[in-house]
Amino acid sequence: MAVLVTGGAGYIGSHTVVALHESGRRVVVVDDFSNSSPAAVDALQRLVGGSLVFAPVDVTDPDAVDRLFVDHDIDAVIHFAAFKAVAESTEQPLRYYRNNLDATVTVTEAMVAHGVRRMVFSSSATVYGEPERVPVDETFPTGATNPYGWTKFVGEQILRDASAAHGLDVVLLRYFNPVGAHPSGEIGEDPAGIPNNLVPYVMQVAVGRLDHLRVFGGDYDTHDGTAIRDYIHVVDLAEGHVAALDALDAGLTGCEVVNLGTGVGSTVLEVVEAAGRAVGHAIPYEIVDRRPGDVERIWADVRRAESVLGWRATRGLDEMLADHWRWQRTHPQGYATPAPVA
């Protein structure tokens, strides 16, 4: 039996593929490379000794998805494949709704048609918006402030309804802020264009692709005036997916929602300082206006992850930045970096 990983060449998907392999599972990866690179699949094959089955499939294509379930002995699905850029989703909402919701419905329909019951879904803490208090637990009110966020909110609802109607067993994982890379430095985050997210931007400053960081807002009501997030090592996050599958294998039923975070908040300036320690020199920055739509502070209540999945994050901010830097330093242009001459 195998686990189907949609979007398995992406940042979180690729790290989860490695963690699944380490847990002894067979993995079938699909990706259409709309926001990822075939070089990620090559790197994955090196990391897992060539054991991956890979198919270049767009999971909004029902016939292609059906064939995956016919051709492979799939008993669980981890569904990552989605567009994820907040600002782009505001400019191209229909493209985001079409892609992200179509993918979720198509994959779930195929599961129902082929009697596959177990699903882990890639959701986001973005569904909490600006929380009334911190830490946020899974019972907090949810909604969204942009089309990307709505596709996660609606994706969760689609799976809740499918679980109730068709007996699927589903874990909805709400990610906080994933950063870092596999310690091998072979796989990592490779954003297209100028990064929107903090750590990829900082790392491109560190390798000289960008001049300096702009810190969005220095007047928040926090100890250094910058906003607080719950940064989680992508390998911890990947292991959270394995823990979710383990829980499903052990008999977890219905539809569970679980935060994946560390329970610890860090300010933007604390991340910038940790990046400076990892890189070996200070990261130049200036403080500018707040970014519209940003929340002041959010971090996870991690008790449900511990009780339902038996999982907790173990890696701290310095390890996240050191690992992210190893990847970026050896791949200054991401997966497009030419291999070193032997």
Ligand code: UD1
């Ligand atoms: C963002 C998205 C969120 C998405 C997540 C995916 C927004 C409003 N939210 O979360 O929906 O799920 O990415 O990873 O876009 N920062 C700077 N300078 C920069 C970049 C970021 O100061 O150049 C600050 C931000 O203001 C924020 C923190 O760094 O305080 C983290 O930002 P980011 O990495 O973009 O994550 P989120 O905004 O938390």
